[in-house]
Amino acid sequence: MRCRALRKFQSSARSSSRASEIPKKVLKNAINSFAFAVFIHPFLDQISRQVIEHLREASMCLPDLHLVSFVLFFSFVSRFVMTLSIDAYGNAMTILDGILS
Numbered sequence: 685m686r687c688r689a690l691r692k693f694q695s696s697a698r699s700s701s702r703a704s705e706i707p708k709k710v711l712k713n714a715i716n717s718f719a720f721a722v723f724i725h726p727f728l729d730q731i732s733r734q735v736i737e738h739l740r741e742a743s744m745c746l747p748d749l750h751l752v753s754f755v756l757f758f759s760f761v762s763r764f765v766m767t768l769s770i771d772a773y774g775n776a777m778t779i780l781d782g783i784l785s
Contacts, residue, residue: 712749715742719755731759743779753783 719742722735739756742749760776763769 712746715746715749716751718742719749719752723751723755723758731762736760747782750783753779757783 719739722731722739725731736756736759739752739759743752743756746752757776757779760772760779764772764776
């Protein structure tokens with residue numbers, strides 16, 4: 685399954701094969717920058733559900749972006765510490781399993 689954003693971004697690229705390679709690289713850089721911005725945000729415990737969903741989608745679509753998986757894991761750990769939610773703990777452990785494997 686391909687990422688919606690990646691499909692949309694690539695469809696706007698030119699038809700040449702070289703042009704279709706550029707958007708994926710640009711998208712990866714943008715997603716890494718977004719993940720880094722989320723990670724260094726001083727109020728990490730207040731990450732919105734929408735941000736977490738975007739990180740989750742990026743992690744599924746581009747699994748080679750390890751920073752995204754790490755930030756998503758850290759977001760769920762932070763949420764677990766704040767709320768003691770079993771769902772947050774389960775999500776964090778699932779992502780950690782993916783990182784370690």
